Amino acid sequence: MEEKMMFIDPHVHMTSRTTDDYEAMAEAGVVAVIEPSFWLGQARTKVGSFQDYYSSLVGWEPFRARQFGIQHYCTIGLNSKEANNEALAEEVIELLPLYLHKENVVAIGEIGYDDQTPAEDKYFRAQLEMAKELGMVVQVHTPHRDKKSGTIRSMEVCLEHGLDPAMVVIDHNNEETVKEVLDRGFVAAFTIYPKTKMGNERMVEVVKKYGSTDIIVDSSADWGVSDPLAVPKTANLMLKRGIAKEDVVKTCYQNALDIFGKNGKMKESDWLNPKGIDQTELYNENSVLRGQVPKVDSDKIV
Numbered sequence: 001m002e003e004k005m006m007f008i009d010p011h012v013h014m015t016s017r018t019t020d021d022y023e024a025m026a027e028a029g030v031v032a033v034i035e036p037s038f039w040l041g042q043a044r045t046k047v048g049s050f051q052d053y054y055s056s057l058v059g060w061e062p063f064r065a066r067q068f069g070i071q072h073y074c075t076i077g078l079n080s081k082e083a084n085n086e087a088l089a090e091e092v093i094e095l096l097p098l099y100l101h102k103e104n105v106v107a108i109g110e111i112g113y114d115d116q117t118p119a120e121d122k123y124f125r126a127q128l129e130m131a132k133e134l135g136m137v138v139q140v141h142t143p144h145r146d147k148k149s150g151t152i153r154s155m156e157v158c159l160e161h162g163l164d165p166a167m168v169v170i171d172h173n174n175e176e177t178v179k180e181v182l183d184r185g186f187v188a189a190f191t192i193y194p195k196t197k198m199g200n201e202r203m204v205e206v207v208k209k210y211g212s213t214d215i216i217v218d219s220s221a222d223w224g225v226s227d228p229l230a231v232p233k234t235a236n237l238m239l240k241r242g243i244a245k246e247d248v249v250k251t252c253y254q255n256a257l258d259i260f261g262k263n264g265k266m267k268e269s270d271w272l273n274p275k276g277i278d279q280t281e282l283y284n285e286n287s288v289l290r291g292q293v294p295k296v297d298s299d300k301i302v
């Protein structure tokens with residue numbers, strides 16, 4: 001039997017997804033996910049809402065993922081949209097250092113520009129300084145409007161603050177931005193959206209044209225129309241379209257591990273030597289089960 005391929009989805013908002021998604025992802029070969037902190041579809045009004053959200057990304061959500069055999073990591077930061085509430089943004093910035101050191105936090109993110117306002121610029125720069133000071137990787141969300149100029153500006157600001165481009169992942173790229181990103185030495189991530197923007201077919205063409213070095217595929221699945229299986233689906237389409245397996249492994253697994261593994265918190269041994277699923281475990285006395293028989297891998301005899 002051919003060995004099953006392993007995938008990492010380095011940008012997926014699992015908080016918004018169901019246990020069915022976790023099961024389907026594990027079945028499709030996803031061994032690890034990275035959940036960037038982001039906005040929740042509507043603006044938060046209190047710093048405590050950010051605190052509880054960050055706490056769930058370093059506590060409950062990794063527990064939930066583990067119950068389905070997936071390793072969960074996250075990136076912590078103040079997103080661009082909510083940077084525009086300056087009074088609140090100040091409080092959130094103060095809070096960040098408490099979380100950046102937690103055991104599953106692999107980068108500062110996702111940060112960057114939305115409407116490219118002065119407040120967004122201010123807090124993007126403040127967080128780049130934090131990243132520099134802590135030697136952390138940065139995950140940059142590029143704007144969906146004025147994509148190309150916003151992407152170039154994001155990189156210029158990173159360079160202005162003295163960041164090493166090899167420590168910065170620029171996300172939400174497309175055919176218009178990828179060359180600029182790679183030429184400057186940054187890592188280019190692509191979000192595969194179903195039916196719109198970057199689709200699987202377009203991703204295949206990008207890899208054919210630009211190769212697999214410094215290119216990462218992710219789903220950015222969240223509470224909107226999105227596909228948590230975008231990484232394995234794109235990988236399978238690449239193979240079908242004749243892209244070499246080693247290039248598929250790089251873009252759908254290894255490149256993400258190389259950059260997000262830099263602070264040593266995300267490592268292959270986390271999933272190569274798993275403890276196995278044990279659904280009898282509880283998190284603060286809470287379970288993901290609702291009366292079902294818990295699945296326990298160590299009980300299996302075949």
Ligand SMILES: [Zn+2]
Binds near residue numbers: 013036
């Ligand atoms: Zn996102």
